[in-house]
Amino acid sequence: MNGSAKKSVEIQCESCGAKMTVEADLRTAICPYCGSPSVIERPPSEDRPQPEFALAFEVDKKRAEKLVKDWIASRGMFSRSDFKKNARIEDVKGVYLPAYLYNAVARADYSASIGEEYQETEYYTDSDGKRQSRTVTKTEWRRLSGRYATYVADIVVTASKGIENSELERVEPFDMRMLRRYDSALLSGWIAEEPSLGPEECLQMAHDETMEQLGKDLGNFMPGDSYRSLEFDAKVTDEITNLALVPLWVFVARYAEDRPPVRILLNGQTGKAGGDVPLSWLKITLAVAAVIGAIIFAWIRWGS
Numbered sequence: 001m002n003g004s005a006k007k008s009v010e011i012q013c014e015s016c017g018a019k020m021t022v023e024a025d026l027r028t029a030i031c032p033y034c035g036s037p038s039v040i041e042r043p044p045s046e047d048r049p050q051p052e053f054a055l056a057f058e059v060d061k062k063r064a065e066k067l068v069k070d071w072i073a074s075r076g077m078f079s080r081s082d083f084k085k086n087a088r089i090e091d092v093k094g095v096y097l098p099a100y101l102y103n104a105v106a107r108a109d110y111s112a113s114i115g116e117e118y119q120e121t122e123y124y125t126d127s128d129g130k131r132q133s134r135t136v137t138k139t140e141w142r143r144l145s146g147r148y149a150t151y152v153a154d155i156v157v158t159a160s161k162g163i164e165n166s167e168l169e170r171v172e173p174f175d176m177r178m179l180r181r182y183d184s185a186l187l188s189g190w191i192a193e194e195p196s197l198g199p200e201e202c203l204q205m206a207h208d209e210t211m212e213q214l215g216k217d218l219g220n221f222m223p224g225d226s227y228r229s230l231e232f233d234a235k236v237t238d239e240i241t242n243l244a245l246v247p248l249w250v251f252v253a254r255y256a257e258d259r260p261p262v263r264i265l266l267n268g269q270t271g272k273a274g275g276d277v278p279l280s281w282l283k284i285t286l287a288v289a290a291v292i293g294a295i296i297f298a299w300i301r302w303g304s
């Protein structure tokens with residue numbers, strides 16, 4: 001830390017366990033992750049892992065609030081109507097979230113059935129006893145197996161217990177072209193969280209995401225008109241992991257006194273919002289009933 005940097009304090013949430021570093025004048029009494037008021041100051045930790053890279057905030061607070069309001073207003077037909085109508089932002093904080101960046105080479109031995117479509121003329125006798133013809137599309141299946149290799153780049157996984165990986169995925173991707181070397185000056189004016197997940201746990205999440213990505217890539221790679229029974233056995237090599245800080249706006253919104261608040265994240269670089277909107281089970285039940293009703297109706301008519 002250089003002479004011009006402001007004094008920073010280390011704080012910890014006793015409720016969710018998040019450990020954060022903030023400038024003394026930004027000290028918060030409310031946890032930005034879980035909204036708990038049990039934030040305590042703690043002595044600085046010596047063995048804190050240093051981030052290697054960081055992405056800077058590009059979206060300021062005013063714009064973040066506007067984007068989140070737009071996002072709330074545009075929620076789908078199954079969200080609770082009182083959420084869209086009454087949701088008000090109770091708290092908003094800009095946080096540098098610790099995350100692991102992951103790159104690797106993935107190789108897969110795969111097998112699948114590849115479908116090739118072809119046209120055939122079929123002859124049949126109609127109800128008047130006349131001979132007719134029609135063109136039908138048929139699919140011929142053949143087995144295909146081989147080896148596929150891909151470079152999986154820029155997978156981002158959370159290193160925070162406070163923000164789950166699935167939650168972070170909703171506001172991804174980040175633009176990695178803007179990645180820079182970590183410099184503590186970047187944190188000026190922001191809360192920075194320390195990693196609370198170990199590298200092993202994060203590596204496992206990165207593996208899972210790699211396999212998911214590989215499955216999608218393989219699907220796109222399959223020749224033919226369609227495919228089925230795709231199976232693959234993959235190996236990952238040349239793994240590189242780097243600890244980085246990524247910018248997040250964390251919103252706490254409340255829509256009813258008797259309901260838990262809703263956490264909404266906004267990508268501090270791209271402005272993409274995401275979160276768990278409370279759903280209306282009544283609306284979902286009615287929609288499902290309507291679909292079942294339509295199926296039964298069609299079935300009765302078809303059957304008669």
Ligand SMILES: [Zn+2]
Pocket residue numbers: 013014015016017018031032033034035036
């Ligand atoms: Zn907390």
